[in-house]
Amino acid sequence: MDTFTIIFAALAVFICLRLYSVLGQRTVSEDSAFLNRVSVIAVLLAVVLYVASEIPGRHWANANAVAPMTTISGSARVVDGDTVVVAGTTVRLKGVDAAELGTERGENARRVMVALVTGTLTCRLTGEKTYSREVGYCTTANGTDINRAIIAQGAALACPRYDTRYVSFEQEAALAAQPRSSYCVKR
Incomplete structure (x- = not known):
């Protein structure tokens, strides 16, 4: 999975959760703490996955990387x-x-x-x-x-x-x- 896919997936989860709240499916007063925690987790997950994808020698980090001989x-x-x-x-x-x-x-x-x-x-x-x-x-x-x-x-x-x-x-x-x-x- 490449870096952009990971970041896009994490941001998509974040946006969906925010829209879910805004559209009234959940009341903000009941779930604002939950949504804030999930939002922070989604952003942290995106950062961790991005950093992990940039570790040298990890071929899964780059879809165009050359496999070992x-x-x-x-x-x-x-x-x-x-x-x-x-x-x-x-x-x-x-x-x-x-x-x-x-x-x-x-x-x-x-x-x-x-x-x-x-x-x-x-x-x-x-x-x-x-x-x-x-x-x-x-x-x-x-x-x-x-x-x-x-x-x-x-x-x-x-x-x-x-x-x-x-x-x-x-x-x-x-x-x-x-x-x-x-x-x-x-x-």
């Missing part, structure tokens, strides 16, 4: 230069900017990725998602970081907006042949 392993197949399917989970390689299929560079990126992925992959998923794909870092059974390898082989570029760790592995020829995707440019 999880790891998956299994047989893999290549979708394109920056997407693989591992044990039935589609994974978008973080920090990789490969050209789209249907273009010469995109088809080349897919061929290079197929050569890299021969069997089992292990992927550390970041908890992020893009277009219904998990986002992660994948390695082969012998420890090759395929995110880095496809960039180092010149078949893709780094995507520094989302991860700068692979920028130093970019090849000059790849930079000259393929413009960086606009979504990968640091803002």
